[in-house]
Amino acid sequence: MKSFRFHRRSDVRRLAFVVATAVLAAGTGLSHARSADQAAIKREVTKQHDASVKRLQDWIALPSIAAEDRNSREGVEYMAKLARDAGFQKVEILETDGKPGVFATLDAGAKKTVGLYFMYDVKQFDPSEWSSPPLEARIVDKPGVGKVIMGRGAVNQKGPESAFLAALHAICGAGKKMPVNLVLVAEGEEEIGSPHIGQLVHRPEVEAALGKTIGVFMPSASQDLDGNVTVSLGAKGVVELELVASGEKWGRGPAKDIHSSLKAMVDSPAWRLVKALDTLVSDDGNTITIDNYPVAPPISAEHKAMIAASIATRNEEKLKQQLGVSHWIDDLPLQAAYERLVSQPTVNIEGLVGGYTGPGGKTVLPHRAVAKLDMRLVPGMKMDDAVAALKAHLAKRGYADIEVNVSGGYDPTSTRSDARLIEAQMDLLRQVGLKPTLWPRNAGSYPGFVFTDPPLSLASGHFGLGHGSGAHAPDEYYVIESSNPSVRGYDGAVMSFVDYLYELAK
Amino acid sequence: MKSFRFHRRSDVRRLAFVVATAVLAAGTGLSHARSADQAAIKREVTKQHDASVKRLQDWIALPSIAAEDRNSREGVEYMAKLARDAGFQKVEILETDGKPGVFATLDAGAKKTVGLYFMYDVKQFDPSEWSSPPLEARIVDKPGVGKVIMGRGAVNQKGPESAFLAALHAICGAGKKMPVNLVLVAEGEEEIGSPHIGQLVHRPEVEAALGKTIGVFMPSASQDLDGNVTVSLGAKGVVELELVASGEKWGRGPAKDIHSSLKAMVDSPAWRLVKALDTLVSDDGNTITIDNYPVAPPISAEHKAMIAASIATRNEEKLKQQLGVSHWIDDLPLQAAYERLVSQPTVNIEGLVGGYTGPGGKTVLPHRAVAKLDMRLVPGMKMDDAVAALKAHLAKRGYADIEVNVSGGYDPTSTRSDARLIEAQMDLLRQVGLKPTLWPRNAGSYPGFVFTDPPLSLASGHFGLGHGSGAHAPDEYYVIESSNPSVRGYDGAVMSFVDYLYELAK
Secondary structure, three states, rough: OOOOOOHHHHHHHHHHHHHHHHHHHHHOOOOOHHHHHHHHHHHHHHHOHHHHHHHHHHHHHHOEEEHHHHHHHHHHHHHHHHHOOOOOEEEEEEOOOOOOOEEEEOOOOOOOEEEEEEEEOOOOHHHHHOOOOOOEEEEEOOOOOOOEEEEHHHHHHHHHHHHHHOOOOOOHHOOOOOOOEEEEEEOHHHHOOOOOHHHHHHHHHHHHHHHOOOOOEEEEEEOOOOOEEEEEOEEOOOOOOEEEEEEEHHHHEEOEEEEEEHHHHOHHHHHHHHHHHOEEEOOOOEEEEOOOOOOOOOHHHHHHHHHHHHHEEEEEHHHHHOOOOOOHHOOOOHHHHHHHHHOOEEEEEEEEEEEEEOOOOOOOOOOEEEEEEEEEEEEOOHHHHHHHHHHHHHHOOOOOOOOOEOEEEEEEEOOOOOOOOHHHHHHHHHHHOOOOEEEEEEEEEEOHHHHOOOOOOEEEEEEEOEEOOOOOOOOOOEEEOOOOOOOOOOOHHHHHHHHHHHHHHH | OOOOOOHHHHHHHHHHHHHHHHHHHHHOOOOOHHHHHHHHHHHHHHHHHHHHHHHHHHHHOOOOOOHHHHHHHHHHHHHHHHHHHHHOEEEEEEOOOOOOEEEEEEOOOOOOOEEEEEEEEOOOOOOOHHOOOOOEEEEEEEEEEEEEOOOHHHHHHHHHHHHEEEEEEEHHHHHOOOOOEEEEEEEOOOOHHHHHOOHHHOHHHHHHHHHOOOOOEEEEEEOOOOOEEEEOOOEEEEEEEEEEEEEEHHHHOOOOOOEEEHHHHHOHHHHHHHHHHHOOEEEOOOOOOOOOOOOOOOOOHHHHHHHHHHHHHHHHHHHHHHEOOOOOOHHHHHHHHHHHHOOEEEEEEEEEEEEEOOOOOOOOOOEEEEEEEEEEEEOOOOHHHHHHHHHHHHHHHOOOOOEEEEEEEEOOOEEOOOOHHHHHHHHHHHOOOOOEEOOOEEEEOOOOOHHHHHOOOOOOEEEOOOOOOOOOOOOOEEEEEEOOOOOOOOOHHHHHHHHHHHHHHH
């Protein structure tokens, strides 16, 4: 090393990458031929680094937001172009009753076929809350983390998805044959609860193509700040809805905002909303009290054990700091808090909005007040049952006039730990020196049900090394150059996808 | 009338005015000399009509909004100029810890002195909700009402205030001597609850000047759509405040918005706000259930009788239609609803705002949620006691962390029906052919307490013919030319102020 000189930042970065991947590769048992192929691809990944990051930056600059009816057409066309550029031979834009999606296939003449689930939409954002402009996708230094790309969609989900596409570019650039065939479904409504995902997946040609896959995965950034990886066996379902109390529907209270002094003789839809909301959860806000609500099965011993195994590698204080939380519910210890996280349904208030919401006050009696709720579901609970129970509960309590406007949602999803999609992940992660743990299910949601439920009944999950955070929040980021050798940067994430495809081909 | 030709709209307007005022003046017992003076002034009012309306339009074009920290300096300087132009010899801008006010005196060498309370600020507005641009103060046709000036502040309170100033311009223009001396106090924080009105009124020179008055009144538009006038003997007090639940103060829940899936292991400040709000009022939202809250005295037989007398002239269906209300609280008949209106305190939700408030949903667990409340008080209740009871109630129920941020408010105000300020109104209204009724108190609030409470202990009220509506709402208006001869237009309103000053001089 003595003879080396590092004058440029990119040289330092490359050395860091070589060292990090050397560490990660230590003790692996990869076969010689596969190793040689992958070494060539790795060189290509390094060579293409700047172009790949640029591709991600360009993508972040075009935010598609279904909730704001923003850029969905431009977004789906861009998604189709990204797929074509990455080597998918057949790329189609599919219309739905909502936003369009992309269906693409890459036939490598391989024995096995792998399904991919992408989203091209991102969460809403307020630029004033960001320390770096959310569409500029600047590379910024994040102390203790490294160089990160900061922008809306950086980790959820353009960063990991672009890294997966970069893997295809690199395999092609290195002149290697794709180890598996691919079937891609991309939607533009993930952030509003995927109301039309079924219209994409259940089209005969899509269903037929997916039916040939060994399972479907979504690229993700699965490492935490310490480099730990958990492999999740599913995800909660979710319902997003608005509860609307209004004078119009109630037949009491005003049909428009009136002067607040009239409260003495006119009923208030805002108080009605508060009273109705009050009946939905226990006094501490943590137990659902909706009559006849679907019941969550008790957490299994196997899932408890998974959590216990995972906790060993988690830093509770760091996690609390990251979330700005000083106590879990009921002051639970981490094990119990995580058991609650994976096994309990939730009824959460995302937003409250009624009457005057600006600075200071305004003496009105609002004619309308809205609570935006999201309800998470665990296996054994169905979205339709949850919504029906909520409606019946409100009606029984005398709140039949309160509108329940469901904007999206889907059932929970589960995949068995012995599915090839999962076993291949565990094998690969162990090969690169990590000690992956299984995790019962994500507390967040993704519409894996559309793949895991009949008629497809496929395995479904997430995969990808690397790290990012801030999904749905300001300053969302995805690591490009990691300051922790145990956490992969962008090129390391790209290589994780290369390795996973080779592993799945076995 | 046969020889008349009406080619121009303004001619029609003038004739309508002459007819209307002739009707209103029928059967009066005004003394001859006073009649002659007032006839000359009336001609001057007609002559100055266009200039007076233009003055109002220019004023509306400059909205001062304390809640938005908007134009208070420009507004107070404009208010001072309006006073100087109207003949006040001494006009001073007074600073406070909040927005500045105006103190002005007009010494006519008269025997009696009358106090005036003005506000130069207006309520917030959202132009997108208006059918006519709120700062352009256009003259628009309002079916069934006539030609109205539509704009923010049109009736609350610039229209009536400008009509009062037009009365002074007309008296001067007609070469007549002012029948009374005037002392004016104008503030710029009425719409945020007059937090610094005491700093204006209790300055030694202001208190001394007001101490010489027979009472203080605020120009208003007191006629309803049928022309009826009620003379109010006071107003409720009010407190405006925000209840804020936050992870920071609570020490539970997150210190920033986090992903909503974490609701399964993290407490929710939004639910906490709902649970705390729920304890403040009965299930129907109409009875205050705050522990040890100040108690309203029962309504008196005298007040019930006032309401009964007033009801005879009120059109309940029209009122309901105007408010977009189909039932009063508890399906009360109008008498009982009005008894509730004048005698009962309220706790009203003006606004709810927490987490994501935009279109669609956003899966966050908000770290903060706010309820904007206004609480109306009747005589016998003190603002400080109400706030103290609310805080103690929250603390006792375990919600001591919920912030109670009072932004403004004041005690209720009452004036006896035999005060000269009131008797002069009743006399004058009867003289012009109206059948005024007394009203126990306004359900809305104004800071009359600062005049009626010690040390000043003055009478205080509102006066002014004419009609307007939409205070605090879109499409606020003030009638310029009335299509109902029983309802005065702008010039008729101006003349009501002229007549009132002459009446007070007696």
